[in-house]
Amino acid sequence: MAAGRPTIADVARVAQVSPSTASVVFSGKASVTDATRARVLEAAASLGYTGPDPRAASLRRGSSGIVGVVFEEHLGAAFRDPIKAVMMDGLAEGVSPLGAGLLLLRDDAGISPDVDGSGAGAAHPAQSAPSLRSAPVDAVVLVGCSGRLADSLEAVRGRGIPVVVIEGDAGPGIPRVELDNREAQRHAARHLRSLGHENVVLLTLPFDARRWRGWVAPDDSRVPVVDVTRERLAGARDVFPAVRVYAAGGSLIDEGLAAGRSILSDAHNRPTAVIAQSDLLAAGVVRAAEELGLSVPADVSVTGFDGITVDGFAPYELTTLVQPAAEKGRAAGTIVTRMIEGLDAASISFTCTFRQGNTTGPPPG
Structure with a gap:
């Protein structure tokens, strides 16, 4: 031998x-x-x-057997979000006919280490890590697509690598897996209006890569670079054009708790309802209300978005929009599989389902 x-x-x-x-x-x-x-x-x-050398097999096939996945946020925050975890399960199932594995990548802008998982790291180069430009992948799935990915994305397309985007717009010719974020958020806002609410605050997902937190001034002309944030913001403003806006640093209960303390602390201008752009943020707002001695929904109504199960949240059941997270991931995997096999792949749209819980009611008398 x-x-x-x-x-x-x-x-x-x-x-x-x-x-x-x-x-x-x-x-x-x-x-x-x-x-x-x-x-x-x-x-x-x-x-x-123990078996054939996978590197040799890849050379014979002319492929790596790897699908790259790029998140808009730091991975420490992404994997604390149940929606992202379920979506990744669906994606893995969708690419299973290829026998491919998933590789989590950064884009070339990079994100600094995030020790508390809040996603608040600053952008910086991380030359030692595999990047969207250099990783040996057969296809790329972008979970969101902000402007900072544009240069790296062009490099990927130049390599002839198939790309699909989940809830984002990477430009013409790139198939998307879309969710009716604007219409769904509009539905929740209409529900609150039908109950009689007028003084409403919208708690958003991150506006940009810096993930700053705080009130968005009424004359602030900035448009969120994150597609999901922008679409859900537009849906709320369709019903409440003058809605006050507070930006969170990520989709986490702790972020919702901190934001809720700020939103609900002013007794003279306290909203009668808070529209949160995720269930985790909504759960944090409910906890903040409890801290302040407020009753939900008698003193303040709260809506979420996602339709997840929040551990330890009883006796509350959020009024929320239920999204098909696993189906979104599975659809992205199916599109990737078709593209790698040289078949046509069209964009796919999904619809949320409104679910009324016990966290919304008429405004206080």
Whole structure:
């Protein structure tokens, strides 16, 4: 046997079969007798051979067997969001026909380490990490697509790598998995208006990569660069044009709690309802209301967005918009699979379902 890692040829020689027969045992692409399979596996075990070198297989296929995934936010915050976790499960299922794995990537703008998971890190270069420009991937899934990804995205397209975007716009020719964010948020706002609410505050997801927190001035002309934030903001303003806006640093209960303390602390101008752009933010607002001795919904109504189960939230059941997170991920994986196979792939749109819970009611008398 040659020095170094044992090869399939070494296994074939010890098992006294041809290299092609030994290869078939590991690939499963053709049938062999049970006796032959047992002899090959026994020979492999004796040599310490664990299977074909995936790098060699990738070279033969002309592909890496990897689909890159890029988030708008720091991974520490992304994976504390149940919606993102469920969506990733769906994505993994969607690419399973390819036998591909998922690789989490940064874009070339980079995000600094985020020790508390809040997503508040500053942009900085991180040259040592695999990037959207350089990673050996067969396709890329963008979870959102802000302007800071534009340059890196052009480099990816220049390499001829298929790209699909979940809830974002990467330009013409790139298929999208879309959610009716504006109409869904409009539905929640209409629900509050039908109950009689007028003094309403909108608690948004992050406006930009810096993830600053605080009140958005009425004359602030900035437009959120994050597609989801922008669309849900527009939906609320369709019903409440003068709605007051407070920006959170991420979709986390702690972010909602901190924001809720600020929003509800002014007894002279306290809103009768808060529209939160995620269920986690909404749960934090409810906790803030409890801290201040307020009753939900008698003193303040709260709506969320996502339709997740918030642990330890009983006896509350959020009034929210339920989105099909797993289906979104699965659809992105299906689009990627079709593109890699050279087939046409169209954008797909999903619709949220309004679910009324016990966190909304008429404004206080």
